[in-house]
Amino acid sequence: MRFITKLFKRLICTIVILLIIANVFIVVTGRFYLYKGIAYTYLSGETGPTIYDLEKFPNARIKKSVTPVDWRLSPYFNKVKLTNSQEKYFENLETKAILVFQNNHILYERYWDDHTSSTLSNSFSAAKTVVSLLVGIAIDQNKIKSLDDKVGEYLPAFNSNGKEKITIRHLLMMSSGLDWEESGKNPLSDNAASYYGENLYDLVMDQNAIETPGKRFNYQSGNSQLLGYIVETATGLSLNEYAQQNIWSKIGTKEDAYWSLDSKDGDEKAFCCMYASPRDFGRLGKLISQHGKWGDKPIISEKYIKEMFQNPVMETEYTKDNYQYGLHIWTYLGDDNPIYYCRGILGQYVISIPDENIVIVRLGSKRGKTVTIDKLKENSLEKQYKAGHPEDFFELVSFGQKVVKELKK
DSSP states (O other): OHHHHHHHHHHHHHHHHHHHHHHHHHHHHTOTHHHHHHHHTGGGTOSSOOTTOGGGSOEEEEOOOSSOOOOEEOTTTTOSOOOHHHHHHHHHTTEEEEEEEETTEEEEEEEOTTOOTTOOEEOGGGHHHHHHHHHHHHHHTTSSOOTTSBGGGTOGGGSSTTGGGOBHHHHHHTOOOBOOOOOSSOTTSHHHHHHHOSOHHHHHHTOOBOSOTTSBOOOOHHHHHHHHHHHHHHHSSOHHHHHHHHTGGGTTOSSOEEEEBSSTTOOBOTTSOEEEOHHHHHHHHHHHHTTTEETTEESSOHHHHHHHHSOOSOBOSSOSSOOSBSSSSEEEOSSSSOEEEEEOTTSOEEEEEGGGTEEEEEEESOOOOBOOGGGSSSOOHHHHHHTTSBHHHHHHHHHHHHHHHHHHO
């Protein structure tokens, strides 16, 4: 008994010492966001950010359409179902919603646990594509002159120290050459500081240029945040106001959306954290599938959407030539028809197949492993097309196309 008591005291003493060391580290390095990160994760029974973090942070409302339009349920709604193996696969990834749309109809809709058609959940990096759409609208409205404008024309901090070479296009390509540290796991990364911190502006303005822009794909959330600030500077509106006026109010949305802020009345986390309902995420996919039109009304010019879909010439982390990424949108060219999609770190997908008028939405808490060349055995063009895309993306596309195919019989 005395031995156990002694051991317990040592354990307590060790924990106290570690807490003191951690506090000293936080204070000395100025990483005060770690307090919030710990409180919102480990002290809340989580191991990281979740899709239900809306109430943890200040947010800005993006008001729904004043003339909402319901999706129609197909006469064959949910006729085609997941197989037992697919069911198990998606449940292992903690899937919360899968929806398949074609034209104006919902062909398939399935929810897990307490998630429903009106549940708002975190887009994570799927929001990056929304930012690109807003850039396109700003160009259409002559608020931004060109994708080749220097970032420094809008953000003075980028007028020196090598950053003056960076253009809006470089940011959209994810090839800015900045030193942003992208990590979904490292609590000391710029991503963690941007998600839990309260001063996004200073964080992204303090980045350093370390590579020639436009040469190499390097996925960085800081690029998206800079684009958000450019849109705000060019338009004189906050990101959520501009999104509401030019997208959300015009595509028949049924629910308000929300954008997380870094502080009360602060800045939108442009790189992530747009909260919306599953069916309204589907509307974004339809807007993309229709090349920027909603019905007969252009929301974003087709010219910009076509440019957004193109793969800029640059080396990527997956393949020597870029087959995976457009202007803030993922591209898959290995199918019969090109596929374009938004994706988030925990498996948020808004998938558009324009040539088939198919949209697939998946929401959940885990994402499949990313396919890499070394896993593909042979380096054919077909294999290179698959590199860089998560395995569950292919499962979703296969299921969505199967649903449509079966209903045509």
